Amino acid sequence: MGMFKTAEKLEEVLVGFFKLMADTPVIADKLLKSNLIIRFNYADPDLVVVVDASGDKLDVRPHDTDTKAIVEMSMSADIAHRFWFGMVNLTKALTRKEMVAKGPIPKVLKLLPAIKPSYAMYPQYLEANGFGEYNITKAYTPPSA
Amino acid sequence: MLPEFFEFYNPTKVVYEDGVATDLKPELDIIGIKKYFIVSDQIINDLGMIKKVADGLVEAGCEVTGQYLDVKQDARLNDVKTCADLAKTSGAEGILSIGGGSVIDTAKAANILFSEGGDLVDDYSGAHTLTRPLKPHVVIPTTAGTGSEVTMIAVIYDEENKEKLAFPDKFLLPNLAVLDPQMTISLPPKMTAATGMDALTHAVEAYVGPQASPISDAFAIGAIELIMKNLVNATRNGEDVNARGAMLIASSMAGISFTHSMCGCVHGMAHATGGLYRVPHGVANGIFLPFGMEYNFEEIKEKLARLAPVMGEDISGLSEDEAAKLAIAAVRKLSKQLNELDALPLRLRDVGVPEDGLEAIAEGAINDGTSFYNPREMDEEELLPYIQKAY
Numbered sequence: 001m002g003m004f005k006t007a008e009k010l011e012e013v014l015v016g017f018f019k020l021m022a023d024t025p026v027i028a029d030k031l032l033k034s035n036l037i038i039r040f041n042y043a044d045p046d047l048v049v050v051v052d053a054s055g056d057k058l059d060v061r062p063h064d065t066d067t068k069a070i071v072e073m074s075m076s077a078d079i080a081h082r083f084w085f086g087m088v089n090l091t092k093a094l095t096r097k098e099m100v101a102k103g104p105i106p107k108v109l110k111l112l113p114a115i116k117p118s119y120a121m122y123p124q125y126l127e128a129n130g131f132g133e134y135n136i137t138k139a140y141t142p143p144s145a
Numbered sequence: 146m147l148p149e150f151f152e153f154y155n156p157t158k159v160v161y162e163d164g165v166a167t168d169l170k171p172e173l174d175i176i177g178i179k180k181y182f183i184v185s186d187q188i189i190n191d192l193g194m195i196k197k198v199a200d201g202l203v204e205a206g207c208e209v210t211g212q213y214l215d216v217k218q219d220a221r222l223n224d225v226k227t228c229a230d231l232a233k234t235s236g237a238e239g240i241l242s243i244g245g246g247s248v249i250d251t252a253k254a255a256n257i258l259f260s261e262g263g264d265l266v267d268d269y270s271g272a273h274t275l276t277r278p279l280k281p282h283v284v285i286p287t288t289a290g291t292g293s294e295v296t297m298i299a300v301i302y303d304e305e306n307k308e309k310l311a312f313p314d315k316f317l318l319p320n321l322a323v324l325d326p327q328m329t330i331s332l333p334p335k336m337t338a339a340t341g342m343d344a345l346t347h348a349v350e351a352y353v354g355p356q357a358s359p360i361s362d363a364f365a366i367g368a369i370e371l372i373m374k375n376l377v378n379a380t381r382n383g384e385d386v387n388a389r390g391a392m393l394i395a396s397s398m399a400g401i402s403f404t405h406s407m408c409g410c411v412h413g414m415a416h417a418t419g420g421l422y423r424v425p426h427g428v429a430n431g432i433f434l435p436f437g438m439e440y441n442f443e444e445i446k447e448k449l450a451r452l453a454p455v456m457g458e459d460i461s462g463l464s465e466d467e468a469a470k471l472a473i474a475a476v477r478k479l480s481k482q483l484n485e486l487d488a489l490p491l492r493l494r495d496v497g498v499p500e501d502g503l504e505a506i507a508e509g510a511i512n513d514g515t516s517f518y519n520p521r522e523m524d525e526e527e528l529l530p531y532i533q534k535a536y
Contacts, residue, residue: 109517
């Protein structure tokens with residue numbers, strides 16, 4: 001069992017964070033320049049989220065399995081969670097297939113500097129939105145059942 | 146300090162000998178197939194190299210089922226498809242590529258389609274998408290720079306969408322890399338210098354990068370020492386077999402190093418300059434390398450200080466800062482020697498870059514994928530003065 005017990009909780013936490021990034025110009029403006037459509041496929045629990053930077057505004061769409069994505073990133077929910085803390089070594093994750101990336105890799109790498117500010121934002125977002133139990137930068141206490 | 150994690154994987158067998166490219170029977174016997182499709186370009190063909198290698202294959206009991214000699218500068222997507230189709234219909238069991246980075250990368254990508262079928266972009270874009278070994282691939286490099294004969298990446302240019310596609314996959318590592326100085330003897334001085342500076346940049350950036358490991362460091366240091374001792378000689382006297390051989394070995398060692406620990410801002414600036422102003426990759430790397438080392442100085446000075454003696458500098462009695470600066474000076478000294486041979490430009494202004502284009506280079510470098518692997522966080526405003534100095 002991963003850190004997130006239900007797909008609903010995972011969606012609440014991650015989609016909420018993606019929407020916060022969409023409203024943060026220092027991140028969103030650079031992502032919009034990429035014109036990428038990225039589908040995140042999470043496992044344990046399962047969730048699909050599309051982040052669409054092809055329009056005027058960053059659009060975050062959970063459960064979108066129809067849109068043809070340019071990039072598909074597949075990983076466990078726990079790896080995704082750790083990624084947004086800046087705790088995932090990307091080379092390690094890709095070579096050990098903890099993350100599977102399909103699509104134009106240079107374009108994905110180009111996005112990484114743009115999302116760097118999000119690593120500092122994520123723990124603050126968790127604390128500010130009642131998700132403090134998921135903040136692994138402080139002593140981790142498993143969420144109550 | 147040891148890295149938290151690293152992986153080292155390089156199953157490519159490397160053989161080195163003057164003349165070995167025409168005498169590969171023991172190595173080919175171990176690979177076990179008999180039918181090879183040759184991938185190369187017209188220049189290599191015109192120089193008679195392909196015939197020599199093909200004759201050697203036949204003497205080794207193998208058959209050349211066909212050849213694709215139309216690889217252009219920058220491996221192209223359409224070439225990859227054509228090459229794979231020809232290899233398949235020829236009845237080949239494996240590929241032998243003879244050439245520089247474009248030829249080798251074309252052959253690597255063609256081997257995906259040749260072995261697995263499908264569409265390169267739709268089915269194999271991404272990182273490590275292959276699930277099993279491809280057909281055997283033997284590589285004979287004719288330049289000493291890209292190191293592609295020992296790297297797990299193929300970079301292919303999509304002409305239709307005007308973008309470079311990268312295919313990093315451990316199954317792209319060739320089975321055999323054949324380092325034969327005779328295959329680089331005819332490389333002109335300017336190409337020798339530029340490709341050599343490309344190899345040096347691979348080694349230096351891999352050594353100081355955040356993904357470096359003790360193993361990648363060992364390969365980088367070995368490469369740097371060989372390059373510093375031999376690049377000028379190989380450029381000055383192309384028929385110096387020892388210098389040519391040393392550069393081939395160095396290029397492969399640098400390739401092994403950077404395929405594990407990646408490259409940083411020098412490559413980022415070179416990619417941007419190449420894309421905007423068509424400056425050859427090795428030339429741009431050669432111009433930017435000392436400036437990139439200066440940009441990263443505070444983060445990498447400990448490692449630069451260790452590089453200085455490898456580069457032939459005497460650091461006895463010097464502080465870490467002073468020794469580190471000597472490493473940068475050593476690179477400048479090498480570039481100047483190559484420049485004096487009329488083989489390497491030293492400034493962006495000398496290669497057609499306009500002064501009002503420098504900000505675009507900075508922006509391109511920041512947005513390049515390599516910026517993720519640079520030891521210092523890359524900032525456009527902070528990087529620009531170093532590009533201006535390079536102008």
